[in-house]
Each structure stands twice: as structure tokens, then as C-alpha cells.
Amino acid sequence: MLINKDYQKPIMAEKEEEYSASNIQVLEGLEAVRKRPAMYIGDISAKGLHHLVYEVVDNSIDEALAGYAHHIEVTINADNSITVVDDGRGIPVDMHEKEHKSALEVVLTVLHAGGKFDKGSYKVSGGLHGVGVSCVNALSTYLRAEVHRNGKAYVQEFSCGKPTSELQIVGESTNTGTSITFKPDASIFTVTEYDYATLAKRLRDLAYLNAGINLRLTDMRDIDAEGNPRSEVFYSETGLREFVEYIDSNKESLINGVIHLCTERQGIPVEVAMTYNTSFNENVYSYVNNINTIEGGTHLTGFRRGLTSTLKKYAEDNNLLKNAKVEISSDDFREGLTAVVSVKVMEPQFEGQTKTKLGNSEVIGAVQVAVADALNVYLEENPREAKIIVEKVVLAAQARHAAINARKNVLRKSPLSGGGLPGKLADCSSRTAEDCELFLVEGDSAGGTAKQGRDRSFQAILPLRGKILNVEKAMEHRIFDNEEITNLFRALRVTIGTEDDPKEANLAKLAYHKIIIMTDADVDGSHIATLLMTFFFRRMRPVIEQGYLYLATPPLYKCKRGKVEEYCWTDQQVQQFILRNGERTTVQRYKGLGEMSAQELRDTTMSPEHRMLKQVNISDAAEADRIFSMLMGEDVGPRRDFIEANANYANIDA
Numbered sequence: 001m002l003i004n005k006d007y008q009k010p011i012m013a014e015k016e017e018e019y020s021a022s023n024i025q026v027l028e029g030l031e032a033v034r035k036r037p038a039m040y041i042g043d044i045s046a047k048g049l050h051h052l053v054y055e056v057v058d059n060s061i062d063e064a065l066a067g068y069a070h071h072i073e074v075t076i077n078a079d080n081s082i083t084v085v086d087d088g089r090g091i092p093v094d095m096h097e098k099e100h101k102s103a104l105e106v107v108l109t110v111l112h113a114g115g116k117f118d119k120g121s122y123k124v125s126g127g128l129h130g131v132g133v134s135c136v137n138a139l140s141t142y143l144r145a146e147v148h149r150n151g152k153a154y155v156q157e158f159s160c161g162k163p164t165s166e167l168q169i170v171g172e173s174t175n176t177g178t179s180i181t182f183k184p185d186a187s188i189f190t191v192t193e194y195d196y197a198t199l200a201k202r203l204r205d206l207a208y209l210n211a212g213i214n215l216r217l218t219d220m221r222d223i224d225a226e227g228n229p230r231s232e233v234f235y236s237e238t239g240l241r242e243f244v245e246y247i248d249s250n251k252e253s254l255i256n257g258v259i260h261l262c263t264e265r266q267g268i269p270v271e272v273a274m275t276y277n278t279s280f281n282e283n284v285y286s287y288v289n290n291i292n293t294i295e296g297g298t299h300l301t302g303f304r305r306g307l308t309s310t311l312k313k314y315a316e317d318n319n320l321l322k323n324a325k326v327e328i329s330s331d332d333f334r335e336g337l338t339a340v341v342s343v344k345v346m347e348p349q350f351e352g353q354t355k356t357k358l359g360n361s362e363v364i365g366a367v368q369v370a371v372a373d374a375l376n377v378y379l380e381e382n383p384r385e386a387k388i389i390v391e392k393v394v395l396a397a398q399a400r401h402a403a404i405n406a407r408k409n410v411l412r413k414s415p416l417s418g419g420g421l422p423g424k425l426a427d428c429s430s431r432t433a434e435d436c437e438l439f440l441v442e443g444d445s446a447g448g449t450a451k452q453g454r455d456r457s458f459q460a461i462l463p464l465r466g467k468i469l470n471v472e473k474a475m476e477h478r479i480f481d482n483e484e485i486t487n488l489f490r491a492l493r494v495t496i497g498t499e500d501d502p503k504e505a506n507l508a509k510l511a512y513h514k515i516i517i518m519t520d521a522d523v524d525g526s527h528i529a530t531l532l533m534t535f536f537f538r539r540m541r542p543v544i545e546q547g548y549l550y551l552a553t554p555p556l557y558k559c560k561r562g563k564v565e566e567y568c569w570t571d572q573q574v575q576q577f578i579l580r581n582g583e584r585t586t587v588q589r590y591k592g593l594g595e596m597s598a599q600e601l602r603d604t605t606m607s608p609e610h611r612m613l614k615q616v617n618i619s620d621a622a623e624a625d626r627i628f629s630m631l632m633g634e635d636v637g638p639r640r641d642f643i644e645a646n647a648n649y650a651n652i653d654a
Contacts, residue, residue: 052184055136060072061213068088068089069088075218077220081182104156105163140158140184146178151173201623210239239271240273244275250629251278271341273339275339276338283622284341296358299363302371303339306375307371312328329502435458436512438512439460439516441519443464445594447463450598453597454602462491467531470632494506494543505541517533519552521554553614555567561585
């Protein structure tokens, strides 16, 4: 989660400055990267910081995909610098004819330079823009490149994208490979400390996506009693098969094993692993050249078409739909499905630099044929599993028809007509969604206080009675029968069904661009917040993906000594207040939001000038799905293990 400070509009200058040719800057070399780093790596916070590592590791992975590297080591050094070592061919060090400097220096100092543009060097590659490692160099105060090839060891050092030494031969070598050590520039990044778990997650995914490649992560900052650093090896023998098993580890399987195919169609390597579970959710994750395409694209379209057409034809040919009594749609074939689709494309056409959606039209046919062929064989060889899948599809169709009727209930009245809004909603006067906020408040008592403390012009309040339904374990029509959930849909003006997906939440008429969960700072409050986040993750995921969901952080204490008052969120802040103001400090512990006055609630939690909001985001959809299944699912065992493993971090209110 990210702490988000509310945006403040800049004050316009009273006098316009003269704008002439002298204002036009031409940025040479890597200056552009240093001036506008977010354009190249996404942002300059923790996400961008970790992205630097991914860029270097992706180069090593590309070398492995070409068949030249087998071991990749990532080390977080004690000073938060990073070292990435592979046993590939090593970056070329010979003189580059056009640039008149070594190929190594060209790769590290020139944008859009690299072996990815030469089809003879790399068949497939993720980073086709050639901006990766040069960006890492530009945004690092120190970078050391060590190359082993031609029986020699070469070293060159850089700072802020510029060489600080010539390419030097430092010795003989019997190995080949590349070692890159870099220290991110603290003047550019807002965060400079690497998170072990974040890097481990990425390397685990890469191991699953590239079977047979050995990846090791070592943290030199974390040394045990015996003097050994924290270390983990990521290796997958079967690739995506193990990936799907990992994602579904907290779910009840519907069929035995995982359907796994690894083939090549029309010159495009296609790997797909899929299984069915007893849940009511579809979870499909797609990758192109190891890049997670969170918006899908043509490879996902091909997978869905291949799956639906093959299952439908099998069911019809074997007379398995005679008892359905309802029309089967393509969505019904994907309920309870978990799948990972990975394709390797020589010239991927992504929609945008962020590479979140694949646009290559030829991929549709390749993936569709591959999935259809593999699934046909599986269904013919496993008639029992095939029958179980079709029975699940029929149940999904029946539940969908029940849900349609329940949905009509939710959307019977148009919110725009004024009659469809829930009676408990205290709406704001503004109709500009970008400015409006909705507070989801635990209980009617706190809801009343929040109504008094709000700014009516842009802040709306929706009190929630008790704990909402756990959507993780409920069928769709049960969800829409729940009053609190229907109130949420009506208050937000969210409907169901988009052009691409009839089950997707439609945010076209969303009334608020800040939806803030405001609960008590106790166990029940945390449970309600988790139930609400589960609801948004499973039923309104675009709200999270577009950055509209937040958690309020009300203070736990109010410290007072004479006329000096201060709100505190932690025990450490209370102790600091006492140290400054003396032992005679009065400390008030807030058990819940209802104990605060409207003024206190406004000053600490609701006012944009003073509040702290935590923005809810999804950094890894597959991992988020696994965690939600574990925390909110039926199986108690994994949840108990999680609590025991994290009990030392919990703050328990007596």
C-alpha cells in the first residue's frame, strides 16, 4: 500500500515568463532519462526502484532464453546496491564502428542500443526498446560492469550514465558472463531501500515462466547467527504447471492435476497451464516474453476462444448439456478456472510503453489452435474430469441466470433518476466525480459523526451496518441478494457488464474517484476493511486498478498536557510526546470512531489538509488472489499457518 497525499492545485504565476527559442532544450545522451525518469521506468518510488533490478535481470533472462545462460544471481548488498551476475556470453567488448567506443559502453550509455534489434542475436526478448540497462546506468550514482569473454575479464565503471573509467582488462578468465553492480541515485528516487519480498516474488515468477533456469536471491543486509546471509533459490522443473499449483494452493481442486501444454504454433512458442477449482472466480494471468500483460490482449483472446469452442463442442458431441435447461454462454466455461498463458513473440506490438496489452493479431490463431489441440486430447483421455468440468459449466450457467434476476433488483431504478440511491447515503453536492469522495463508515453511530464532520460540497457518507457478506465464499446471486452490497453498487453508480466482459464492473458512471474505507482501529474494524477489500478485489477490481480505493487511518490516541494537544497513531509517538511534555500528560485511547467528536474526526481523518490516506493497489494479481483465497476461503489450515507466521507483527487490542 502507498501513502497518498491529496493533490493540491498549484498557484498560477501572476506574470507569464517570456517563451522563446532559448527555452527549448535538447537533451543529449542519457540526460532525458535523468530529467524525466518516470517516462522510462514508471515512477521514482519503490516501484521504479525495483524496476531497475528487473531491467538488468530481464537482459540475463533473454540470454537464457537464447540458450546461453543457466544461472542468474541477484544480490542485495549491505549498502542497498544490487549485483546481477549471469553465465551467458557476456556483453560484447569489441569496438563499435559507428560510435567509436566499445560495445559495452554503447549498451550502457546510448538509448535504444542493444542486441535485441538484431534478429540473429535474440529470437525473443522482453525489452525490445533497448532502453533498459542504459536507464539503470543513467539513474545510478555508481555502476560497475564486469564482462568475462574471450578468455579475459573486462571492467568499466560509470556514474550517472557517464563513464568514469576506460574499459580495462583486469585478468584472465575461463568463464563467460556479465556482472552488473549498481547503486540507485538517492537524489532521484524517493525510496532507496530494496524489499527482499518484492524481488523474491519477481524472481519466483521468472523461474515458473522459464523452466530450467536457476535464479538465486541473496540479501547481504540480513545475516543469521552463523554468519550466513538470507538466500533463496528459485527453480522450476515443469514451469507453468508448478505456477498454477502455487496460485491454487489454497483452493479446492475440481479435477486431478493441471492441464499443461508447451508447443509452438506458426513460429510462436505457446505455453499454457490450467485447472479448475470449486470457487466461482476466473483467474487467468497472461505473459508475453516474461512481461505480465495485466490488460490481456490477443494471446488472452486466443486462449478464451480455444477453451470455449473446444469444451462446448465436446459437451455437445457427448450429449452432456441435455439437462442444462438454460443457455450456456462463453463466461460459464471460465468459472472456477485458474490459468497462466505465456507466449514468446519475436516482434511483440504492445499497446503503449507500459506493455500491459498485446496487439499482435497473428497470436490469436496460434494460441487458439494450440489450446484447442491440447484440450481435445485431454478431454478424450480423461472422460471423468471432462464430465466434472461440464457439470461445473452447467451449474455456472444456472447460477448466472439466477444472478441476472438478482442484478435486475440492484439496477431496477436508474441512479440518475434519483430513485435508485440508497436511503442511508448522505450524498455530496458536487457532481464532478474527480473531486468527490465517498466514505464507507463502520456503523450508524460513526456514520452520524462523519456526516457532521464532512465537507458537504465534495464528501459523501455511506454507513454500513455490521459485516458485509464474504464474497469469496458466496455464489453470485447470493451476493446480489445482500442489502449492504446492493447499497454499495447503487451508491457508487456502478453497473455490471462492459463491451468486453458481461461480468465486469462498469465504471462509466462512477460518482466518486476516492472511495475511502473508514473503520475502527480494532479487530472487528480490520475484519470489515478486509471484507470490503475482498469485495472490491473480486467484484469491482477496476476500482482498485484505477487507484480509486483508499483506507482511512484514524488516530489511536489523543495526548494532552495543558494547552498542548497532539493526535498519535503509534505508541512511539505517544512516548515522544511524553518525553517532550512531561509525565503528567493525559493520554486518551480511541476505541472506535464513535468516541470521536465530529470536529476531531474532521481534523484527523477526513480533512484533506491533515489526513493520511493509504492507497490500495495490486502489485501482483496472482499473489493477491492467493492471499485472498487463503484469508477468506473455506480452508482453515493455510490461514492458521499465516497467522502463526505473522503473529509477531500483530498489534492486539486488549
